[in-house]
Amino acid sequence: MSSHDPLLAESANTTSSPLSAADVTADRVKELLRSNEELMQLNAKLSDAQDKLMQSEKMASIGQLAAGVAHEINNPIGFIFSNFGTLERYLGDLFQMLAAYEEAEPALAGTPAAARLRALREKIELDFLKEDIPSLMAESKDGITRVRNIVQNLKDFSRVDTSQKWVLADLHHGIDSTLNIVNNEIKYKAEVVKAYGELPDIECLPSELNQVFMNLLVNAAHAIQADRGVITISTGADDSRVWVEIQDTGEGIAKENLGRIFDPFFTTKAVGKGTGLGLSLSYGIVKKHFGSIDVFSEQGVGTRFRVTLPIQHPQEV
Ligand SMILES: Nc1ncnc2c1ncn2[C@@H]1O[C@H](COP(=O)(O)OP(=O)(O)O)[C@@H](O)[C@H]1O
Ligand SMILES: [Mg+2]
CATH class of the missing domain: 3.30.565.10 (Histidine kinase-like ATPase, C-terminal domain)
Known part of the structure:
Protein backbone atom coordinates (compact mmCIF):
# COMPACT_ATOMS: atom_id res chain seq x y z
CA MET A 1 0.00 0.00 0.00
CA SER A 2 1.53 3.32 -0.92
CA SER A 3 1.82 5.27 2.26
CA HIS A 4 1.88 8.66 0.45
CA ASP A 5 -1.75 8.19 -0.55
CA PRO A 6 -3.74 9.07 2.60
CA LEU A 7 -7.03 7.98 1.07
CA LEU A 8 -5.85 4.47 0.35
CA ALA A 9 -3.77 4.23 3.48
CA GLU A 10 -6.69 5.19 5.67
CA SER A 11 -9.12 2.78 4.08
CA ALA A 12 -6.56 0.00 4.30
CA ASN A 13 -6.34 0.60 8.01
CA THR A 14 -10.04 0.69 8.73
CA THR A 15 -11.20 -2.27 6.69
CA SER A 16 -9.85 -5.71 5.97
CA SER A 17 -11.98 -6.47 2.87
CA PRO A 18 -9.89 -6.75 -0.33
CA LEU A 19 -12.83 -5.28 -2.32
CA SER A 20 -12.70 -1.99 -0.48
CA ALA A 21 -9.37 -1.12 -2.01
CA ALA A 22 -11.01 -1.42 -5.42
CA ASP A 23 -13.90 0.72 -4.17
CA VAL A 24 -11.44 3.29 -3.01
CA THR A 25 -9.67 3.19 -6.33
CA ALA A 26 -12.99 3.73 -8.07
CA ASP A 27 -13.61 6.71 -5.79
CA ARG A 28 -10.17 8.00 -6.57
CA VAL A 29 -10.82 7.64 -10.28
CA LYS A 30 -14.11 9.49 -9.90
CA GLU A 31 -12.38 12.25 -8.05
CA LEU A 32 -9.70 12.46 -10.69
CA LEU A 33 -12.35 12.60 -13.39
CA ARG A 34 -14.10 15.36 -11.51
CA SER A 35 -10.97 17.42 -11.07
CA ASN A 36 -10.15 16.79 -14.69
CA GLU A 37 -13.58 18.12 -15.61
CA GLU A 38 -12.98 21.17 -13.42
CA LEU A 39 -9.63 21.74 -15.05
CA MET A 40 -11.19 21.55 -18.48
CA GLN A 41 -13.83 24.07 -17.48
CA LEU A 42 -11.18 26.35 -16.04
CA ASN A 43 -9.19 25.99 -19.22
CA ALA A 44 -12.21 26.91 -21.33
CA LYS A 45 -12.81 29.96 -19.10
CA LEU A 46 -9.18 30.98 -19.48
CA SER A 47 -9.21 30.72 -23.23
CA ASP A 48 -12.50 32.64 -23.26
CA ALA A 49 -10.89 35.35 -21.13
CA GLN A 50 -7.91 35.41 -23.46
CA ASP A 51 -10.20 35.86 -26.46
CA LYS A 52 -11.89 38.75 -24.76
CA LEU A 53 -8.59 40.33 -23.75
CA MET A 54 -7.41 40.11 -27.35
CA GLN A 55 -10.66 41.70 -28.45
CA SER A 56 -10.25 44.58 -26.02
CA GLU A 57 -6.61 44.91 -26.95
CA LYS A 58 -7.75 45.21 -30.56
CA MET A 59 -10.29 47.86 -29.65
CA ALA A 60 -7.66 49.83 -27.76
CA SER A 61 -5.32 49.77 -30.75
CA ILE A 62 -8.16 50.76 -33.07
CA GLY A 63 -8.80 53.72 -30.76
CA GLN A 64 -5.15 54.71 -30.92
CA LEU A 65 -5.12 54.31 -34.65
CA ALA A 66 -8.19 56.53 -34.98
CA ALA A 67 -6.60 59.15 -32.79
CA GLY A 68 -3.42 58.99 -34.89
CA VAL A 69 -5.35 59.32 -38.13
CA ALA A 70 -7.34 62.23 -36.70
CA HIS A 71 -4.08 63.92 -35.84
CA GLU A 72 -2.78 63.43 -39.39
CA ILE A 73 -6.00 64.62 -41.00
CA ASN A 74 -6.14 67.68 -38.83
CA ASN A 75 -3.39 69.52 -40.68
CA PRO A 76 -4.64 69.13 -44.29
CA ILE A 77 -8.21 69.81 -43.17
CA GLY A 78 -6.91 72.97 -41.53
CA PHE A 79 -5.48 74.40 -44.75
CA ILE A 80 -8.33 73.16 -46.92
CA PHE A 81 -10.68 74.98 -44.58
CA SER A 82 -8.69 78.18 -44.62
CA ASN A 83 -8.12 78.05 -48.41
CA PHE A 84 -11.80 77.56 -48.81
CA GLY A 85 -12.50 80.81 -47.03
CA THR A 86 -10.06 82.59 -49.34
CA LEU A 87 -11.54 80.88 -52.40
CA GLU A 88 -15.00 82.04 -51.41
CA ARG A 89 -13.76 85.63 -51.18
CA TYR A 90 -12.02 85.39 -54.59
CA LEU A 91 -15.18 83.98 -56.15
CA GLY A 92 -17.19 86.87 -54.74
CA ASP A 93 -14.70 89.25 -56.35
CA LEU A 94 -14.90 87.42 -59.69
CA PHE A 95 -18.69 87.54 -59.68
CA GLN A 96 -18.52 91.27 -59.03
CA MET A 97 -16.13 91.67 -61.93
CA LEU A 98 -18.41 89.60 -64.15
CA ALA A 99 -21.37 91.79 -63.24
CA ALA A 100 -19.35 94.86 -64.22
CA TYR A 101 -18.48 93.28 -67.60
CA GLU A 102 -22.13 92.44 -68.15
CA GLU A 103 -23.11 96.04 -67.48
CA ALA A 104 -20.56 97.21 -70.04
CA GLU A 105 -21.70 94.67 -72.65
CA PRO A 106 -24.32 96.79 -74.47
CA ALA A 107 -21.48 99.05 -75.62
CA LEU A 108 -20.21 96.13 -77.68
CA ALA A 109 -23.53 95.62 -79.49
CA GLY A 110 -23.11 94.62 -83.12
CA THR A 111 -19.42 93.77 -82.80
CA PRO A 112 -17.95 90.27 -83.29
CA ALA A 113 -16.90 90.36 -79.63
CA ALA A 114 -20.59 90.63 -78.63
CA ALA A 115 -21.47 87.53 -80.68
CA ARG A 116 -18.57 85.59 -79.20
CA LEU A 117 -19.64 86.54 -75.67
CA ARG A 118 -23.23 85.49 -76.34
CA ALA A 119 -22.11 82.10 -77.75
CA LEU A 120 -19.79 81.48 -74.81
CA ARG A 121 -22.45 82.48 -72.29
CA GLU A 122 -24.79 79.87 -73.76
CA LYS A 123 -22.14 77.22 -74.03
CA ILE A 124 -21.05 77.38 -70.40
CA GLU A 125 -24.61 78.03 -69.21
CA LEU A 126 -23.51 81.10 -67.33
CA ASP A 127 -26.84 81.70 -65.59
CA PHE A 128 -26.83 78.17 -64.21
CA LEU A 129 -23.21 78.48 -63.08
CA LYS A 130 -23.99 81.69 -61.24
CA GLU A 131 -26.61 79.85 -59.22
CA ASP A 132 -24.85 76.53 -58.82
CA ILE A 133 -21.39 77.69 -57.79
CA PRO A 134 -22.47 79.31 -54.51
CA SER A 135 -24.56 76.28 -53.55
CA LEU A 136 -21.70 73.88 -54.41
CA MET A 137 -19.40 76.02 -52.31
CA ALA A 138 -21.82 76.04 -49.39
CA GLU A 139 -22.30 72.28 -49.54
CA SER A 140 -18.57 71.62 -49.68
CA LYS A 141 -17.95 74.00 -46.84
CA ASP A 142 -20.53 72.18 -44.80
CA GLY A 143 -18.80 68.86 -45.57
CA ILE A 144 -15.39 70.18 -44.60
CA THR A 145 -16.81 71.67 -41.41
CA ARG A 146 -18.26 68.31 -40.52
CA VAL A 147 -14.98 66.48 -41.12
CA ARG A 148 -13.21 69.13 -39.09
CA ASN A 149 -15.64 68.64 -36.21
CA ILE A 150 -15.25 64.87 -36.29
CA VAL A 151 -11.49 65.26 -36.17
CA GLN A 152 -11.76 67.78 -33.33
CA ASN A 153 -14.08 65.45 -31.43
CA LEU A 154 -11.74 62.53 -31.90
CA LYS A 155 -8.88 64.64 -30.65
CA ASP A 156 -10.87 65.92 -27.68
CA PHE A 157 -12.02 62.43 -26.96
CA SER A 158 -8.60 60.85 -26.93
CA ARG A 159 -6.71 63.99 -25.98
CA VAL A 160 -3.89 62.91 -28.26
CA ASP A 161 -2.48 66.39 -28.14
CA THR A 162 -2.04 66.53 -24.39
CA SER A 163 -0.37 64.15 -22.03
CA GLN A 164 -2.34 62.50 -19.27
CA LYS A 165 -2.50 65.26 -16.71
CA TRP A 166 -4.99 66.15 -14.02
N1 LIG B 1 -27.72 50.31 -19.63
C1 LIG B 1 -27.76 48.98 -19.45
N2 LIG B 1 -28.93 48.30 -19.58
C2 LIG B 1 -28.97 46.95 -19.41
N3 LIG B 1 -27.90 46.18 -19.11
C3 LIG B 1 -26.71 46.80 -18.97
C4 LIG B 1 -26.57 48.22 -19.14
N4 LIG B 1 -25.29 48.53 -18.94
C5 LIG B 1 -24.65 47.37 -18.67
N5 LIG B 1 -25.49 46.34 -18.70
C6 LIG B 1 -25.17 44.92 -18.42
O1 LIG B 1 -23.87 44.85 -17.86
C7 LIG B 1 -23.04 44.00 -18.64
C8 LIG B 1 -21.61 44.47 -18.58
O2 LIG B 1 -21.45 45.71 -19.25
P1 LIG B 1 -20.02 46.11 -19.78
O3 LIG B 1 -19.02 45.95 -18.67
O4 LIG B 1 -20.10 47.43 -20.42
O5 LIG B 1 -19.69 44.98 -20.82
P2 LIG B 1 -20.33 44.73 -22.27
O6 LIG B 1 -21.09 45.96 -22.65
O7 LIG B 1 -19.15 44.50 -23.13
O8 LIG B 1 -21.20 43.53 -22.11
C9 LIG B 1 -23.68 44.01 -20.03
O9 LIG B 1 -23.37 42.86 -20.76
C10 LIG B 1 -25.16 44.09 -19.69
O10 LIG B 1 -25.66 42.83 -19.34
MG1 LIG C 1 -20.26 47.90 -22.54
Missing part, protein backbone atom coordinates in the same frame (compact mmCIF):
# COMPACT_ATOMS: atom_id res chain seq x y z
CA VAL A 167 -6.67 69.31 -15.22
CA LEU A 168 -9.75 71.35 -14.46
CA ALA A 169 -12.22 70.49 -17.20
CA ASP A 170 -15.81 71.01 -18.21
CA LEU A 171 -17.65 67.67 -18.18
CA HIS A 172 -20.36 68.90 -20.55
CA HIS A 173 -17.71 69.46 -23.18
CA GLY A 174 -16.44 65.91 -22.69
CA ILE A 175 -19.93 64.43 -22.82
CA ASP A 176 -20.77 66.35 -26.00
CA SER A 177 -17.64 65.29 -27.86
CA THR A 178 -18.17 61.70 -26.70
CA LEU A 179 -21.76 61.88 -27.93
CA ASN A 180 -20.52 62.93 -31.35
CA ILE A 181 -18.12 60.00 -31.42
CA VAL A 182 -20.73 57.40 -30.50
CA ASN A 183 -23.51 59.06 -32.45
CA ASN A 184 -23.47 56.25 -34.98
CA GLU A 185 -24.08 53.60 -32.31
CA ILE A 186 -26.92 55.64 -30.86
CA LYS A 187 -28.77 57.51 -33.56
CA TYR A 188 -30.70 54.55 -34.94
CA LYS A 189 -31.67 53.31 -31.49
CA ALA A 190 -32.54 56.32 -29.39
CA GLU A 191 -33.32 59.96 -28.97
CA VAL A 192 -30.79 61.69 -26.75
CA VAL A 193 -32.25 64.16 -24.28
CA LYS A 194 -29.87 66.47 -22.47
CA ALA A 195 -30.92 67.82 -19.12
CA TYR A 196 -27.73 69.63 -18.21
CA GLY A 197 -27.50 71.59 -15.01
CA GLU A 198 -24.78 74.03 -14.03
CA LEU A 199 -21.43 72.31 -13.64
CA PRO A 200 -18.20 73.77 -12.32
CA ASP A 201 -14.98 72.55 -13.93
CA ILE A 202 -13.68 69.56 -12.02
CA GLU A 203 -10.24 68.13 -11.35
CA CYS A 204 -10.02 65.14 -13.67
CA LEU A 205 -8.38 63.18 -16.46
CA PRO A 206 -10.84 64.25 -19.19
CA SER A 207 -10.09 61.53 -21.73
CA GLU A 208 -10.55 58.83 -19.10
CA LEU A 209 -13.88 60.25 -17.99
CA ASN A 210 -14.88 60.37 -21.67
CA GLN A 211 -14.24 56.62 -21.76
CA VAL A 212 -16.67 56.23 -18.87
CA PHE A 213 -19.35 58.29 -20.62
CA MET A 214 -18.76 56.38 -23.83
CA ASN A 215 -19.19 53.01 -22.09
CA LEU A 216 -22.38 54.13 -20.36
CA LEU A 217 -23.83 55.62 -23.55
CA VAL A 218 -23.03 52.61 -25.71
CA ASN A 219 -24.40 50.23 -23.06
CA ALA A 220 -27.58 52.33 -22.93
CA ALA A 221 -27.96 52.10 -26.70
CA HIS A 222 -27.30 48.35 -26.66
CA ALA A 223 -29.97 47.88 -24.00
CA ILE A 224 -32.67 49.39 -26.19
CA GLN A 225 -34.28 46.49 -28.00
CA ALA A 226 -37.53 48.20 -28.93
CA ASP A 227 -37.78 50.18 -32.12
CA ARG A 228 -36.65 53.33 -30.49
CA GLY A 229 -35.87 54.50 -27.02
CA VAL A 230 -34.73 57.53 -25.10
CA ILE A 231 -31.36 58.14 -23.49
CA THR A 232 -31.42 60.97 -21.01
CA ILE A 233 -28.23 62.61 -19.80
CA SER A 234 -28.68 64.74 -16.71
CA THR A 235 -26.06 66.58 -14.72
CA GLY A 236 -25.94 68.61 -11.55
CA ALA A 237 -23.71 69.74 -8.73
CA ASP A 238 -23.63 70.67 -5.09
CA ASP A 239 -20.89 72.46 -3.16
CA SER A 240 -18.33 69.70 -3.38
CA ARG A 241 -19.52 67.19 -5.96
CA VAL A 242 -20.94 66.87 -9.44
CA TRP A 243 -23.05 64.05 -10.80
CA VAL A 244 -23.80 62.77 -14.26
CA GLU A 245 -26.68 60.41 -14.90
CA ILE A 246 -27.22 58.36 -18.01
CA GLN A 247 -30.65 56.83 -18.14
CA ASP A 248 -32.12 54.58 -20.80
CA THR A 249 -35.50 53.09 -21.58
CA GLY A 250 -33.85 49.76 -22.36
CA GLU A 251 -34.45 46.20 -21.23
CA GLY A 252 -33.06 46.70 -17.71
CA ILE A 253 -30.73 44.45 -15.75
CA ALA A 254 -31.84 41.19 -14.15
CA LYS A 255 -31.66 41.30 -10.33
CA GLU A 256 -29.28 38.36 -10.20
CA ASN A 257 -26.88 40.17 -12.53
CA LEU A 258 -26.88 43.52 -10.72
CA GLY A 259 -24.07 42.45 -8.42
CA ARG A 260 -21.89 41.25 -11.27
CA ILE A 261 -22.05 43.92 -13.95
CA PHE A 262 -18.88 45.64 -12.70
CA ASP A 263 -16.92 42.37 -12.73
CA PRO A 264 -14.30 42.17 -15.45
CA PHE A 265 -15.49 39.99 -18.34
CA PHE A 266 -19.09 39.84 -17.13
CA THR A 267 -21.26 40.29 -20.20
CA THR A 268 -24.67 39.15 -21.35
CA LYS A 269 -23.85 40.07 -24.94
CA ALA A 270 -22.89 37.85 -27.82
CA VAL A 271 -19.22 37.29 -28.61
CA GLY A 272 -17.92 40.22 -30.59
CA LYS A 273 -20.63 42.52 -29.28
CA GLY A 274 -19.47 42.80 -25.71
CA THR A 275 -16.19 42.26 -23.89
CA GLY A 276 -17.56 42.68 -20.39
CA LEU A 277 -14.81 45.19 -19.69
CA GLY A 278 -16.61 48.51 -20.14
CA LEU A 279 -18.12 48.80 -16.69
CA SER A 280 -15.15 47.36 -14.86
CA LEU A 281 -12.84 49.86 -16.58
CA SER A 282 -15.32 52.65 -15.86
CA TYR A 283 -15.47 51.63 -12.23
CA GLY A 284 -11.68 51.80 -11.99
CA ILE A 285 -11.57 55.23 -13.63
CA VAL A 286 -14.26 56.65 -11.36
CA LYS A 287 -12.51 55.24 -8.28
CA LYS A 288 -9.27 56.87 -9.42
CA HIS A 289 -11.21 60.15 -9.43
CA PHE A 290 -12.36 59.52 -5.82
CA GLY A 291 -15.89 59.18 -7.12
CA SER A 292 -18.58 56.54 -7.13
CA ILE A 293 -20.80 54.90 -9.69
CA ASP A 294 -24.27 53.61 -8.84
CA VAL A 295 -26.85 51.75 -10.84
CA PHE A 296 -30.63 51.67 -10.60
CA SER A 297 -32.45 49.32 -12.89
CA GLU A 298 -35.84 47.78 -13.44
CA GLN A 299 -36.33 45.06 -15.99
CA GLY A 300 -38.55 46.10 -18.83
CA VAL A 301 -38.41 49.76 -17.75
CA GLY A 302 -34.81 50.86 -18.01
CA THR A 303 -31.55 51.59 -16.29
CA ARG A 304 -29.94 54.64 -14.77
CA PHE A 305 -26.23 54.94 -14.04
CA ARG A 306 -25.14 57.73 -11.76
CA VAL A 307 -21.52 58.87 -11.63
CA THR A 308 -20.64 61.14 -8.71
CA LEU A 309 -17.31 62.93 -8.70
CA PRO A 310 -15.68 65.37 -6.30
CA ILE A 311 -15.00 68.83 -7.74
CA GLN A 312 -11.62 68.76 -6.10
CA HIS A 313 -9.66 65.82 -4.80
CA PRO A 314 -9.72 65.26 -1.08
CA GLN A 315 -6.60 66.76 0.50
CA GLU A 316 -4.17 64.17 1.71
CA VAL A 317 -3.56 64.26 5.44
